[in-house]
Amino acid sequence: MNSFDWKNLIDPLFYIHFDVNGIKLGIYIVLFIVFAETGLFAGFFLPGDSLLFLAGIYNRDLIENMLFIDSAFVNVTLLSTLVALAGILGNIVGYWFGAKSGYYLYNKEDSFWFKKNYLIQSKDFFERHGGRAIIFARFLPIFRTFAPIVAGIVTMERKKFMFFNVVSSFLWSFTLIFSGHYLYGFLLKNYEIDLKKHIEIIVIALVLVTLLPVILKLVKKLPESKE
Numbered sequence: 001m002n003s004f005d006w007k008n009l010i011d012p013l014f015y016i017h018f019d020v021n022g023i024k025l026g027i028y029i030v031l032f033i034v035f036a037e038t039g040l041f042a043g044f045f046l047p048g049d050s051l052l053f054l055a056g057i058y059n060r061d062l063i064e065n066m067l068f069i070d071s072a073f074v075n076v077t078l079l080s081t082l083v084a085l086a087g088i089l090g091n092i093v094g095y096w097f098g099a100k101s102g103y104y105l106y107n108k109e110d111s112f113w114f115k116k117n118y119l120i121q122s123k124d125f126f127e128r129h130g131g132r133a134i135i136f137a138r139f140l141p142i143f144r145t146f147a148p149i150v151a152g153i154v155t156m157e158r159k160k161f162m163f164f165n166v167v168s169s170f171l172w173s174f175t176l177i178f179s180g181h182y183l184y185g186f187l188l189k190n191y192e193i194d195l196k197k198h199i200e201i202i203v204i205a206l207v208l209v210t211l212l213p214v215i216l217k218l219v220k221k222l223p224e225s226k227e
Helices: 006-010 012-016 026-039 049-057 059-063 072-107 116-129 132-138 143-153 158-191 199-226
Strands: none
Touching: 012 026, 012 049, 012 199, 026 049, 026 059, 026 072, 026 143, 049 059, 049 072, 049 158, 049 199, 059 072, 059 158, 072 116, 072 143, 072 158, 116 132, 116 143, 132 143, 132 158, 143 158
């Protein structure tokens, strides 16, 4: 089994290459991570966008542990579909949890697994963008976790929620996984740049890009809080 270090929790490759006694379980771990990050409020710290991008690069390593497919396009499509389904299921659980727990969460004390401020920011984000927030949130860390919970809390119509849930999940998974796969192939073939040798840079870049909207939002609120 892989040697464990706490830093592994935020390392996408740890999940992709996860194995127990030589049995590769990467694909199952990736699907569970997607489910947890989009459906369980405790999953907000898990890698999301960087995990999917790298899953696109290592798609064959993941899929071959489930079945062998001699087609890169079918490989990536199948992986993207499985991830999308995991994301859909995760959001359903998040919505159900929000609908059942209601505003109890707003009275819950902060802990390592739960930050009330994230929930409040997600509620504000949701109220400003409506159903589109489900789509926007897929591409934003933290919001991705809390958006379906907030949708359940504010009792968003189920059919409307499911529509945006399905659209956002497929858009998120296909965009990132296909980007990872084809950008890797393009750079390797045309410029001999192997992205597998620059994983840390990719992860840092994706984290910065996806967190930028959140950071800008917080910075914008600073002057308002001082008034």
